[in-house]
Amino acid sequence: MADKTATLTFSDGTPEVTFPIHQSSIGPDVVDIRTLYGKSGKFTFDPGFMSTASCASTITYIDGDKGELLYRGYPIDDLARNCNYLDVCYLLLYGDLPTPAERQRFDSLILHHTMAHEQIHFFMRGFRRDAHPMAVLTGLVGAMSAFYPDSMNVHDPKVRETSAIRLIAKLPTLVAMAYKYSIGEPYMYPDNTLSYAGNVLRMLFATPCEQFVVNPVLERALDRILILHADHEQNASTSTVRLCASSGTNPIAAIAAGIACLWGPAHGGANEACLNMLTQLQAQGGVEKIGEFISQVKDKTSSIRLMGFGHRVYKNYDPRAKLMRETCHEVLGNLGLQNDPLFKLAMKLEQIALEDDYFISRKLYPNVDYYSGIVQKAIGIPPQLFTAIFALARTIGWIAQLNEMITDPEYKIGRPRQSYVGEKLRHVKPYAGN
Secondary structure (H helix, E strand, O other), X not given: OOOEEEEEOOOOOOOOEEEEEEOOOOOOOEXXXXXXXXXXXXOOOXXXXXXXXXXXXXXXXXXXXXXXXXXXXXXXXXXXXXXXXXXXXXXXXXXXXXXXXXXXXXXXXXXOOOOOOXXXXXXXXXXXXXXXXXXXXXXXXXXXXXXXXXXXXXXXXXXXXXXXXHHHHHHHHHHHHHHHHHHOOXXXXXXXXXXXXXXXXXXXXXXXXXXXXXXXXXXXXXXXXXHHOOOOOOOHHHHHHHHHHOOOOOHHHHHHHHHHHHOOOOOOOHHHHHHHHHHHHHHOOHHHHHHHHHHHHHOOOOOOOOOOEOXXXXXXXXXXXXXXXXXXXXXXXXXXXXXXXXXHHXXXXXXXXXXXXXXXXXXXOEOHHHHHHHHHXXXXXXXXXXXXXXXXXXXXXXXXXXXXXXXXXXXXOOOOOOOOOOOOOOOOOOOOXX
16 A cells, blocks of 8 residues: 555545555656546546656656656666667666677677568568658558567567567668668668668668778767667657557557657657758758747747757756767768758757757757757758658667566556547437438
8 A cells, every 4th residue: 555645625526535646766756546437437637648657667767857868777878878779779678788798699689680571672662652761661560560470469578579679670671671762772681790870871871882881970870869769758659659559469560550650740750840940941041041030939929930949858958969969069070061051050050049048048958859860961861761760769669668568467458538528418300301
């Protein structure tokens, strides 16, 4: 029994109800209202679930006021500086960072499952060449369920682990295939001698007719992007994966549902929207028009929005943005792009936002999407592929969350309630002449 309780009183004569309060290890405690309907005949109303904990989790913790992000208790800063993406995958999947021997085994396992089923090459031909990569990726991952029928039983731990390995290993291959298909270039098979991030770069940008050498600066940059996006608590796409898997569907199908949700511009499409904003501003006059643009952003009657600044969760500085900012300047310096007009514009806009009292007072700091979009553009990744890279990174988080939910003894199929405000009971009236 919980040590603390909360009592809810009603003004309509309904007897008061007492609920247990469960203590979190860090962060807000939660009032357990599961018995509310049975005791009072009432539901709670919380659009967007802004005050509702849908689960108990040990994976990721965010303190939006402090600007803090932890994976399994490790600060994101520590992980981004001292680990690679596959280390973080191991951490999220198994609960702790790997030992050297575990790291070698896990890396080898992932890198030797990178090839996609050969039939997927033929499946690709059904898509239009100009289809958005996220539409293609959603279809490809959904189709993996058909190519791997042994992945169906989500309640079998071995099946979930096998599906996890396949998804982590094959997502880069599928993302690269979607991109190569869109530009009419031949697919590049993975090279298992490369790192995870290096393999992504090779499959995206290499061609059969030339030798491809991975730039270590860009390799580190992409690896950091993947780490920073690996998980982010109970966001829209993660909640979608959990809700989908709660029905008992197979793990691969649940991940496909998460990819579809991530596509939205308010979620995974934010960095693409941010770069589109910069591109439009550049076309309208670039740096010389920033003052006019900022005035429009501040004007409450204007429809102009500043993309890539502020965050729904972080009320302070996005901890991922500081790390991505370092990477952004390192990449631009390595590629000699400091004077590129678009990137000069981005840096000028960043400077204004960090110095202008309007943005400072509202805590509208550049977020991770602002910098990651700039970095990916500099690397050569087109904006329409940004969200697919995000999906690639977030796959491990979705898998970890799915595993946690399925093994939770209190888990049930998701079934949100509603407040019905439509017509009351009515009956069809006979038509004249009937």
